[in-house]
Amino acid sequence: MTRLLILLLLFASSFHGRTQPTDNLPSQLTLAATDWCPFSCSPSGSPQRPGIISEYLSQILKQHNITLNIKFLPWSRALVEANNGTVDGLLTVVPEETGHLLMPKTATANYTDCFFVRPDENWRYRDSASLKQVKIAYVQDYGYNEPLHSHIHDPGNAARLFEVSGADPSRRMVRLVQAGRADALIEEQLVAAWAQKQATKKLYQPTQLKPAGCLNSNPFYLAISPDLPASKALIQLFDRVLQQPESLKLLEKITQSYIAD
Template identity: 30%
Template sequence: MKKILLVLVFLVCHSAFAEYNSVSIAWDYNCPWMCNTPSKPGFLFELVTEIYRLSNIKIQFQKNSWPLAKLEVQEGRVLGLLSPSKEEAVGFYFPKKHLAKRHMCFFANKNLNWSYTDERSLANIKLGVSYRNSHNELNKYIENSRENIKKVKFLNVEDIYETGFSNLKSNQFDVLLVDHSAGDYFLKKTNQEHEFKKVGCLELEKIYLAFSPKFQNKSIYLAGLLDKNIEILKKNKFFEILKKKYSIDEFNFEE
């Protein structure tokens, strides 16, 4: 009888371990946060991989467009979503700890005599924005301007940076609002950093690894592991190594 009980306990424990042995996470290209190259898979790729490696969990990344990535997680076909703000994934399970902070900034042609101060400074400016991104304190302004082609141009494309900066260069709008680190990365990669300039930024916004609302126990468990393991990484030099590798050094990742 004791042997049977021991076997049952082993099978239950083994099943529970196997359930979390591999976790699927949906992502959308946004280098240097999430890239698509073996040597530099992305800051968040490496961070999330290491967070769960500490608990012997392997991450299976699945590349999708942002709307599809969000839908896959919302419907429970994928467990995690990388890397929304809380406003972008309402109803999902979030860890207490964020992964990083996103800085949405305005880029313009170098000859534009304008800079962002607040919403009022946009009175005579046409924005180019991605339909996929949250735009922090300007979300309401952008949504209210959706039908006004003189105010906002929505870019419904996978590569917001290639299309966005090309359209900006041809004066299809006055300023492009995109992630600061990703914008800088693209311009350096394409040798265009001297053709554009940064003309203001929105407030920093926390971004997370969010989990599917379809799996309460799994999602809460994995969120708890993230909170625990990210504290371990903060005590060594892992964050500093990643920030240097991906040239993300303009702000820290503390609270």
């Protein structure tokens, strides 16, 4: 009887280890991000509100005794630092941007990229053919959905594209469209709405751009460097936790707080 009890305990211990692969997790995690408010907001731009995803993942990781640190960089540099192991990974990313980084199978949230034009512009996005009718401002190294991804990477469309890089690319794209140097810009719809709302609050000159159609909504993820010793355990943790109903309710609650702000 004693021998049987010991075997049962050993089996239970082994099973527990396979279903809860969160041993040896780090006490801190540093992820690179770009200023993509309201998803991720740099302290210089929004010191009181760190962003939907920043708050969301910080609260989730805190439940597992992990402190989330976010390093804000221009997007191209964030990709480089994550891929060379200078930081532990990326706060938000789509599969086209990951390089050799590891992503959970479970998405963090969804995003929708939309086109914006001047009020007097009649163009509206309908399909891939319509993209050839205007000059589009976009952010360097961002992963866009189809058909825009293929449009950007087609050398034959270079004259109809305006690539923006560096800090605060959203505001630069707005200025390009306002000045007529580009006909349309592509931006995530919540990001565009947030920028317009903050400009109005701070009495900035309103952007005066109107929506002109959207690409399909798609998921985005976080990414972890494979050089991090606990990378596989972290990926397993996120795959398990991000799909839990309580996590989805938390994300919705935080998102609504930003929309209502």
